[in-house]
Amino acid sequence: MNQGNPCPKGVLSLVQRFDMARSQALTESESLDLIRHYLKGYAK
Numbered sequence: 001m002n003q004g005n006p007c008p009k010g011v012l013s014l015v016q017r018f019d020m021a022r023s024q025a026l027t028e029s030e031s032l033d034l035i036r037h038y039l040k041g042y043a044k
Contacts, residue, residue: 010042014038014039017035018038021034
């Protein structure tokens, strides 16, 4: 990643969602399902 350029908003949002999913009391499979859902939305 080029450190001279700020991160795109979409990437920052994805990172925040990933952190939120990890912090919830979910099983591993539930966390992975939630993260996959976020990634599908990011890929659009």
